[in-house]
Amino acid sequence: MKYFVVxxxxxxxxxxxxxxxxxxxxxxIPYHALVYHLQDQxxxxxxxxxxxxxxxxxxxxxxxxxxxxxxxxxxxxDDYTKELPDYPQAIHAYAQVCSTMIAISQQYSFITKLExxxxxxxxxVILAMKxxxxxxxxxxxxxxxxxxxxxxxxKISTEITLSFLKYLVENYAFNTQVANLVNNxxxxxxxxxxPDGHVSNSRYNxxxxxxxxxxxxxxxxxxxxxxxxxxxxxIQKHSNENNITLEYEYHSTASYVNYVWDHHPKDPPDSxxxxxxxxxxxxxxxxxxxxxxxxxxxxxWYYVRGSAQDAVFGIWGTFGTTIETQYPTTQARVDSICxxxxxALMKMITxxxxxxxxxxxxSITQAPLFAMIKFTNPKxxxxxxxxxxxxxxxxxxxxxxxxxxxxxxYQSKSFTVNxxxxxxxxxxxxxxxxxxxxxxxxKIIWVRRDRPDMAYxxxxxxxxxxxxxxxxxxxxxxxxxxxxxxxxxxxxGVDFTVVQGSATPEAYTVSVxxxxxxxxxxYGATSGTINFDLATVSMxxxxxxxxxxxxxxxxxxxxxxxxxxxxxxxxxxxxxxxSEISNWQLPISSLSIYPNPSRSRINIKYQKSNIKNSNExxxxxxxxxxxxxxxxxxxxxxxxxxxxxDKYNNLLPAGIYFGLLDTPQGTIKQKIxxxx
Numbered sequence: 001m002k003y004f005v006v007x008x009x010x011x012x013x014x015x016x017x018x019x020x021x022x023x024x025x026x027x028x029i030p031y032h033a034l035v036y037h038l039q040d041q042x043x044x045x046x047x048x049x050x051x052x053x054x055x056x057x058x059x060x061x062x063x064x065x066x067x068x069x070x071x072x073x074x075x076x077x078d079d080y081t082k083e084l085p086d087y088p089q090a091i092h093a094y095a096q097v098c099s100t101m102i103a104i105s106q107q108y109s110f111i112t113k114l115e116x117x118x119x120x121x122x123x124x125v126i127l128a129m130k131x132x133x134x135x136x137x138x139x140x141x142x143x144x145x146x147x148x149x150x151x152x153x154x155k156i157s158t159e160i161t162l163s164f165l166k167y168l169v170e171n172y173a174f175n176t177q178v179a180n181l182v183n184n185x186x187x188x189x190x191x192x193x194x195p196d197g198h199v200s201n202s203r204y205n206x207x208x209x210x211x212x213x214x215x216x217x218x219x220x221x222x223x224x225x226x227x228x229x230x231x232x233x234x235i236q237k238h239s240n241e242n243n244i245t246l247e248y249e250y251h252s253t254a255s256y257v258n259y260v261w262d263h264h265p266k267d268p269p270d271s272x273x274x275x276x277x278x279x280x281x282x283x284x285x286x287x288x289x290x291x292x293x294x295x296x297x298x299x300x301w302y303y304v305r306g307s308a309q310d311a312v313f314g315i316w317g318t319f320g321t322t323i324e325t326q327y328p329t330t331q332a333r334v335d336s337i338c339x340x341x342x343x344a345l346m347k348m349i350t351x352x353x354x355x356x357x358x359x360x361x362x363s364i365t366q367a368p369l370f371a372m373i374k375f376t377n378p379k380x381x382x383x384x385x386x387x388x389x390x391x392x393x394x395x396x397x398x399x400x401x402x403x404x405x406x407x408x409x410y411q412s413k414s415f416t417v418n419x420x421x422x423x424x425x426x427x428x429x430x431x432x433x434x435x436x437x438x439x440x441x442x443k444i445i446w447v448r449r450d451r452p453d454m455a456y457x458x459x460x461x462x463x464x465x466x467x468x469x470x471x472x473x474x475x476x477x478x479x480x481x482x483x484x485x486x487x488x489x490x491x492x493g494v495d496f497t498v499v500q501g502s503a504t505p506e507a508y509t510v511s512v513x514x515x516x517x518x519x520x521x522x523y524g525a526t527s528g529t530i531n532f533d534l535a536t537v538s539m540x541x542x543x544x545x546x547x548x549x550x551x552x553x554x555x556x557x558x559x560x561x562x563x564x565x566x567x568x569x570x571x572x573x574x575x576x577x578x579s580e581i582s583n584w585q586l587p588i589s590s591l592s593i594y595p596n597p598s599r600s601r602i603n604i605k606y607q608k609s610n611i612k613n614s615n616e617x618x619x620x621x622x623x624x625x626x627x628x629x630x631x632x633x634x635x636x637x638x639x640x641x642x643x644x645x646d647k648y649n650n651l652l653p654a655g656i657y658f659g660l661l662d663t664p665q666g667t668i669k670q671k672i673x674x675x676x
Contacts, residue, residue: 152197471501
């Protein structure tokens with residue numbers, strides 16, 4: 001950490017875009033549902049919605065528009081950016097927050113690591129503190145992230161997160177509960193995500209945009225593009241590099257534990273558990289009307305598109321929740337709000353380790369794997385493993401769950417587990433390399449579907465992984481950008497396939513790129529399940545795929561738009577097992593192949609006397625250690641037929657392969673040379 005870089009940026013006061021003076025207004029409404037009409041008709045920035053009124057930000061032009069439309073508008077605060085003097089003196093300024101975090105990292109270096117996430121639009125540093133017992137090592141532990149000041153004028157959000165950071169480090173040596181959490185969790189604390197707004201006391205960042213409308217899941221359209229601002233891209237990058245299990249984003253306009261979805265009235269499959277933990281958080285904020293929170297569904301309050309909590313849950317499977325606290329005007333109220341949220345956080349961070357945890361590795365090298373964890377019974381939202389460690393942590397209630405562990409280039413593995421009331425069930429998934437398996441797109445970069453959202457019923461995770469007849473409907477002109485990891489390569493013939501889930505072909509366009517922000521290379525319009533060749537657009541590889549519905553259909557149709565089931569592609573092998581290759585024995589007479597050279601069908605002959613059990617298997621690996629075929633051997637046979645064409649009808653190339661046969665007499669390892 002270069003402290004001089006931090007100090008040089010602490011006092012930067014550049015503010016790139018000055019918005020017109022905004023007031024906080026109250027609009028009288030006869031019933032709550034009118035809030036959705038107001039948002040659509042006037043593009044209002046709503047901050048609170050109740051049965052008889054809506055509070056929002058508005059400039060003079062917006063106020064005149066509303067009044068001309070017949071709404072009764074009351075100005076509550078003439079210029080909200082001038083309200084800073086109403087905060088208690090103990091509220092930390094941006095520079096004080098930075099200096100406090102630097103001091104903590106120096107004093108408590110054994111349990112903290114100070115990181116610079118990046119810089120704001122106006123070049124102010126954004127700091128994050130990692131709190132754990134081995135801060136310089138990535139461990140297979142649940143990760144929690146606390147984010148303050150998406151909106152720079154909501155200062156209490158910074159105080160809650162900074163106060164909790166101080167509590168953890170100051171009590172680690174004396175409080176067993178704190179020590180247990182720090183030793184068994186990785187806790188990320190970001191007190192100020194929007195330093196430009198924090199300095200200017202503005203809701204917006206230095207470019208004049210609302211960061212909580214800029215995230216890439218059901219993006220709002222009110223910013224230049226999804227993930228358009230540097231601050232939200234820092235969160236995107238942090239989520240890609242850290243497998244966050246649980247996140248709380250702090251705001252200050254009401255007294256709510258606001259849970260997903262913000263953009264849609266239909267609850268996700270995990271809703272019962274999300275509601276349970278939201279109620280537990282709210283229950284822990286007891287004490288006074290100042291601190292007490294109530295749970296509320298985001299959409300039921302008012303809709304938000306492109307919010308942080310929807311994005312971290314929808315894209316990464318992180319349980320994201322927005323905490324809305326009161327706007328305190330005395331130091332006593334600041335302190336009580338911080339203490340109440342601390343109680344709730346201690347309980348929730350404990351819960352972050354409950355449910356299902358696992359470690360996914362290459363069965364041969366034991367290297368950690370990036371994998372998708374797909375829940376099938378009961379259905380739950382998909383989550384992922386940490387790329388560095390291979391661990392995952394899924395918060396679920398007690399019960400029986402079946403899920404699939406899927407990693408590109410490996411055989412999938414299914415698990416059924418019984419989750420206890422408290423604590424977690426742990427699984428180890430050692431996956432076998434498999435060169436014959438197709439690869440599948442598993443990650444979303446961003447997605448947008450036009451309003452109104454309430455009609456659509458499908459969910460985005462059904463567009464990921466293997467084709468399974470479950471699909472995501474894009475809606476008319478809806479867009480989804482997917483990431484292929486590893487990238488799609490240009491081979492002769494078909495390189496990737498877009499699979500439509502429904503029977504009737506529907507129109508869409510496909511583009512590919514190696515940068516999710518473009519430039520894009522388009523295949524033009526097509527329909528139904530279609531194969532694509534990268535050579536058509538003169539590309540050697542492509543990491544990102546953009547699919548856009550061609551329009552048509554009704555926005556009231558639950559399944560309007562192209563129905564995306566999966567994107568399939570093939571990939572050359574990449575895993576090398578040098579330690580295993582050196583152990584292969586010289587050819588022995590137990591296995592033989594004929595004819596050789598051969599065209600596509602090869603006979604493999606083995607000694608029947610070696611086969612004692614009907615479930616013994618012969619596995620064929622290529623020189624790079626990936627499994628290409630697996631056979632179940634029978635004691636009464638002695639011969640099997642190997643079709644060496646893959647799913648694309650391509651011949652397995654000539655070269656060296658290895659057969660591995662486990663028998664009661666021991667393991668037989670034999671080199672097999674295939675000639676063409």
